[in-house]
Amino acid sequence: xxxxxxxxxxxxxxxxxxxxxxxxxxxxxxxxxxxxxxxxxxxxxxxxxxxxxxxxxxxxxxxxxxxxxxxxxxxxxxxxxxxxxxxxxxxxxxxxxxxxxxxxxxxxxxxxxxxxxxxxxxxxxxxxxxxxxxxxxxxxxxxxxxxxxxxxxxxxxxxxxxxxxxxxxxxxxxxxxxxxxxxxxxxxxxxxxxxxxxxxxxxxxxxxxxxxxxxxxxxxxxxxxxxxxxxxxxxxxxxxxxxxxxxxxxxxxxxxxxxxxxxxxxxxxxxxxxxxxxxxxxxxxxxxxxxxxxxxxxxxxxxxxxxxxxxxxxxxxxxxxxxxxxxxxxxxxxxxxxxxxxxxxxxxxxxxxxxxxxxxxxxxxxxxxxxxxxxx
Numbered sequence: 001x002x003x004x005x006x007x008x009x010x011x012x013x014x015x016x017x018x019x020x021x022x023x024x025x026x027x028x029x030x031x032x033x034x035x036x037x038x039x040x041x042x043x044x045x046x047x048x049x050x051x052x053x054x055x056x057x058x059x060x061x062x063x064x065x066x067x068x069x070x071x072x073x074x075x076x077x078x079x080x081x082x083x084x085x086x087x088x089x090x091x092x093x094x095x096x097x098x099x100x101x102x103x104x105x106x107x108x109x110x111x112x113x114x115x116x117x118x119x120x121x122x123x124x125x126x127x128x129x130x131x132x133x134x135x136x137x138x139x140x141x142x143x144x145x146x147x148x149x150x151x152x153x154x155x156x157x158x159x160x161x162x163x164x165x166x167x168x169x170x171x172x173x174x175x176x177x178x179x180x181x182x183x184x185x186x187x188x189x190x191x192x193x194x195x196x197x198x199x200x201x202x203x204x205x206x207x208x209x210x211x212x213x214x215x216x217x218x219x220x221x222x223x224x225x226x227x228x229x230x231x232x233x234x235x236x237x238x239x240x241x242x243x244x245x246x247x248x249x250x251x252x253x254x255x256x257x258x259x260x261x262x263x264x265x266x267x268x269x270x271x272x273x274x275x276x277x278x279x280x281x282x283x284x285x286x287x288x289x290x291x292x293x294x295x296x297x298x299x300x301x302x303x304x305x306x307x308x309x310x311x312x313x314x315x316x317x318x319x320x321x322x323x324x325x326x327x328x329x330x331x332x333x334x335x336x337x338x339x340x341x342x343x344x345x346x347x348x349x350x351x352x353x354x355x356x357x358x359x360x361x362x363x364x365x366x367x368x369x370x371x372x373x374x375x376x
Contacts, residue, residue, distance in 0.1 A: 052075070052076040052142070053073045053074060053075050053076065054073070054074055054076055054140050054141045054142035054143070055071060055072070055073060055074070055140060055141045055353065056071075056072060056073075056074040056137070056139060056140030056141070057069050057070070057071055057072075057105050057106070057139035057140065057356055057374075058070055058071075058072050058074070058105075059105060065098055065360045065363075065364070066357045066360040066361045066364075069105060069356065069357075069360060071353075071354065071356060074140065076142060076143070076144050077144050078144075079115065079117055079144050080117055080146075081117040081118050081119040081120075082117050082119045082120060082146060082147050082148075083116075083117045083120070083144050083145060083146055083147065084113050084115065084116050084117065084120055084123050084129075084144070084145055084146075084147055084150070085113070085114050085115035085116075085142065085143075085144050086111035086112060086113050086114065086129060086142065086143055086144075086145060086150070087111060087112050087114050087141065087142050087376070088109055088110075088111045088138060088140055088141055088142065088143065088376045089109075089110050089111060089112055089128075089159060089162075089163070089375075089376055090109060090110055090159050090160065090162070090163035090350075090373050090374065090375050090376065091106045091108065091109030091110075091138035091139055091163060091373065091374045091376070092108060092109065092163055092164050092348070092371050092372065092373045092374070093106075093359055093360060093363040093371070093372040093373070093374065094107060094108065094167060094168075094196070094371070095287075095289070095363075096134075096167075097139075098360075098363060098364060105137065105138075105139040106136075106137055106138030106139035106140075106374075107131070107134040107135065107136070107138065107166075107167065108130065108131060108134075108138060108163070108164070108165075108166040108167045109130065109131070109138030109139075109163050109166075109374075110128055110129070110130055110153075110159065110162040110163045110165070111128070111129050111130075111138075111143070111150070112126065112127070112128055112129075112155075113125055113126060113127045113128075113129060114142075116147075117147075120147050121147070122147065122152070123147055123150075123152060126155070127152045127155070128152065128153055128154070128155040128162060129150035129151060129152050129153070130150065130151060130153060130162070130165060130166045131149065131150060131151075131166060132148075132149055132150060132151050132317060132321065132324075132327070133149070133314065133317055133318065133321070134314045136149060136150075139356070139374060141353065141376050151324065151327060151328070151331065153165065153331050153335055154335045154339070156339070157335055157338045157339060158338070158344075158345065160345040160348045160350070160373060161338050161343070161344065161345040163345075163373055164196065164345050164346060164348070164371065164373070165331070165334060165335075165338075167196075167313060168195075168196035168197045168199075168200050168346070169200040169204070169334050169343065170313050170316075170317075170330060170331075170334070171197050171200070171286055171311070171313040172197050172198075172200035172201040172204055173200070173204055173330055173333070173334060174311065174313060174316055174330070175201070175260075175262055175284050175286065175311055176188070176201065176204055176205060176208070176210070176260070178311075179260060179282045179284050179307075179309060179311075180259045180260045180281065180282050182205075182208070182210050182259060182260065183209075183210075184208065184209030184210065185209065185210075185211070185256070186210050186211065186256065186258075186259050186260075187210070187211040187212070187213060187235075187255055187256050187257065187258040187259065188201065188205055188210055188211070188212050188213070188258050188259070188260045188261070188262065189212075189213040189215070189258040189260075189261045189262070189273055189276055189277075190212065190213070190214060190215065190261065190262035190263075190264070190273075191215040191216075191240070191262075191263060191264060191265045191269045191270070191273060192215075192216075192264035192265050192287065192289060193212075193214030193215055193216050193229060193234065193237065194214075194216050194225055194229065194369060195264060195287075195346075196346045196371060197262075197264060197286065197287070198214065198262075198264070199229070199232060199346045199347075200343065200346075201262060202214060202229060202232045202233050202234045203232050203233055203337070203342060203343045203344065204337065204343065205233070206232070206233025206234075206342070207233075207337055207342045207343070211235040211236075211255050211256070212233070212234050212235050212236070213235065213236045213238070213251070213255065213258060213276075214229055214234045214235075214236060214237045214238070215238060215239070215240055215243060215269070215273075216229075216237065216238075216239065216240070217239070217240055217367075218239045218240070218241065219367055222239065225237070225369070228347075232344075235255060236251060236255065238251075240269055240272070243269075243272040243273075243275070243276070244272060248276065252276075256278070257276060257277065257278035257281075258276060258277055258278065258281060259277075259278060259281045259282070260277075260281060260282055260283075260284065261273040261274065261276070261277050261281065261282070261283040261284070262283075262284055262286065263283055263284065263285040263286070263287075263294065264285075264286055264287035264288075264289060265287070265288065265289050265290045266285065266287075266288035266289070266290045266291070266292050266293065266294050267290035267291075267292030267293070267294070267295075268290075268292070268295075269290060270283065270285065270294045270295070271294070271295050271296070271297065274296060274297065274300045274306060274308075275297075275300070277300075277304065277306050278304075279304050279305060280304070280305050280306070280307070281304075281306055281307070282306070282307040282308075282309055283306060283307070283308050283309070284309045284310065284311050285308075285309070285310050285311070286310070286311045286312070286313075294308070296308055345371075346370075346371050347369050347370040347371065348370055348371045348372075348373045349362070349370040349371070349372055349373065350373055350375050351372055351373065351374055351375065352374075352375060353374050353375065353376050356374060359372040359374060360372075
């Protein structure tokens with residue numbers, strides 16, 4: 001028998017959830033001379049008087065991440081019967097991580113199971129797992145997690161692909177699947193095309209025979225970036241300024257107008273995407289890097305009947321948490337694309353865990369092309 005506890009900490013409107021379980025009795029009991037006895041735990045982590053420590057990157061206050069994030073020793077909670085002890089292998093630094101303050105930073109990453117509780121049903125030692133939901137805290141070396149909080153994936157894919165699988169590729173997959181019935185030969189237009197989501201959209205769409213019109217901000221290395229996105233399978237790569245120019249008419253002579261627009265920027269960029277949607281198409285907003293509202297022209301609603309939607313992969317995961325088959329099927333398909341060489345990790349820079357300050361500073365620089373990934 002074991003009792004689960006939850007602590008919810010409110011820090012400047014940011015909520016951090018620390019799950020731990022106190023193992024009160026051994027899962028199996030035995031008789032000794034007619035008396036029933038019980039051990040404290042099956043596991044050395046629970047049986048010892050001192051909890052097992054791990055290294056973790058903690059936020060104690062709001063501020064510049066590279067200044068307020070600290071590397072600390074954190075005691076692991078005792079393992080419960082339905083828990084698994086995992087060793088974190090790699091965890092990326094995403095923009096959403098920079099914007100959040102949690103007990104332990106990091107919303108995604110990949111870990112390896114090193115120990116399992118006696119009632120764990122579907123995981124075994126050596127399995128690779130990723131979080132099912134945000135807020136699990138992946139910027140640490142080890143963690144004791146409930147089996148229900150993680151989901152396994154194939155461990156024969158590259159480490160960086162596994163570490164970056166749970167957020168951006170899942171976002172791209174769902175937006176390409178859930179809003180318009182896209183067929184081979186159809187088109188999708190997106191801004192922030194060089195982001196992690198954008199790169200996943202390009203590759204998943206290419207695997208399905210779907211054209212992508214990829215919008216990026218102008219920059220000194222635009223040609224190199226354009227070549228890289230086209231090598232991934234991008235059909236067209238254009239600068240944001242070109243959206244307002246007559247040459248877009250020439251583009252649509254060889255490429256059908258898009259059924260779907262994917263907006264990760266907001267502001268004027270989103271409005272320009274709407275202008276190029278075909279009648280009845282959808283614009284899906286999943287981010288707002290410009291920190292400006294989305295303005296929808298009345299004419300787009302009345303005369304083009306466009307649909308304006310939003311998407312948050314965390315909510316999708318929560319909506320499907322009671323039945324994990326959709327999540328499982330999505331991960332299996334994504335892993336299959338990775339195994340076929342059709343889906344690769346975004347450009348990444350591997351950074352040793354103790355060099356987290358450098359990684360955080362780099363992650364906040366403008367025009368950062370490479371995702372910083374902490375290697376434990």
